[in-house]
Amino acid sequence: MAANLLKVAGLRVAYGGIQAVKGIDLEVASGELIALIGANGAGKTTVLKAITGTLPQCRVEGHIDFDGQAIKGINSFELVKKHLVMVPEGRGVFTRMTVEENLLMGAYIRNDKAGIQEDIEKWFSFFPRLRERSSQLAGTLSGGEQQMLAMARALMCHPRLLLLDEPSMGLSPIMVEKIFEVIRDVSAQGVTILLVEQNAKLALEAAHRSYVMESGVITMNGNANAMLNDPRVKAAYLGEE
Numbered sequence: 040m041a042a043n044l045l046k047v048a049g050l051r052v053a054y055g056g057i058q059a060v061k062g063i064d065l066e067v068a069s070g071e072l073i074a075l076i077g078a079n080g081a082g083k084t085t086v087l088k089a090i091t092g093t094l095p096q097c098r099v100e101g102h103i104d105f106d107g108q109a110i111k112g113i114n115s116f117e118l119v120k121k122h123l124v125m126v127p128e129g130r131g132v133f134t135r136m137t138v139e140e141n142l143l144m145g146a147y148i149r150n151d152k153a154g155i156q157e158d159i160e161k162w163f164s165f166f167p168r169l170r171e172r173s174s175q176l177a178g179t180l181s182g183g184e185q186q187m188l189a190m191a192r193a194l195m196c197h198p199r200l201l202l203l204d205e206p207s208m209g210l211s212p213i214m215v216e217k218i219f220e221v222i223r224d225v226s227a228q229g230v231t232i233l234l235v236e237q238n239a240k241l242a243l244e245a246a247h248r249s250y251v252m253e254s255g256v257i258t259m260n261g262n263a264n265a266m267l268n269d270p271r272v273k274a275a276y277l278g279e280e
């Protein structure tokens with residue numbers, strides 16, 4: 040196995056004339072939980088989209104390796120087969136399918152029927168709201184419920200690398216806690232996670248290491264706990280003096 044499960048080198052992404060990502064290097068070792076934080080528009084989502092090959096109209100330059108293999112340009116459908124999956128901002132659930140069908144879709148690369156049912160049961164126990172709504176169309180769920188479903192669906196493929204874009208967005212404080220409990224749990228089970236999050240405090244508390252992104256470049260990286268106490272991070276991202 041490669042030392043770094045994910046290795047991004049010299050990544051540049053341009054939308055038309057706008058250079059959104061200006062040559063970044065980022066490495067995620069197997070088992071790590073990495074937080075990518077930064078202000079609105081810094082380019083964080085663009086980095087995740089570049090990794091998962093979901094930027095069709097853009098120019099993406101640089102190297103993206105997953106488990107030692109170049110994956111730049113490989114689409115997200117193929118990446119799921121490699122157990123690399125993203126939960127996008129705005130959830131991305133299949134709105135015209137039921138909750139249960141969404142979970143089954145998440146497991147489309149598996150054929151262990153009994154295991155799939157066990158996993159569905161596991162997530163229904165963890166998120167009882169999803170069980171209650173198992174035959175409801177996903178598009179009719181609340182934002183928080185869709186977020187739970189999107190997360191559970193991604194986990195159904197037994198990811199090796201999970202990319203999370205703003206998982207706390209739009210959720211009530213109790214749901215944010217619940218989602219972070221899942222993130223910590225999944226991380227403790229050995230899944231490698233790259234987490235983009237507006238809530239820098241929560242992200243840094245959960246993460247092992249962190250990268251700070253500003254205007255398309257990485258400006259800091261290091262131990263997440265140390266960053267929580269860094270005066271520059273405190274002033275810019277934690278609302279503290």
Ligand code: ATP
Binds near residue numbers: 079086
């Ligand atoms: P946020 O926290 O607000 O989601 P972000 O750090 O994830 O921000 P991105 O969404 O990656 O930032 O956006 C980076 C820059 O690229 C922004 O200036 C944005 O306006 C621009 N951008 C993003 N998507 C597109 C697009 N499809 N076409 C043109 N410009 C885009």
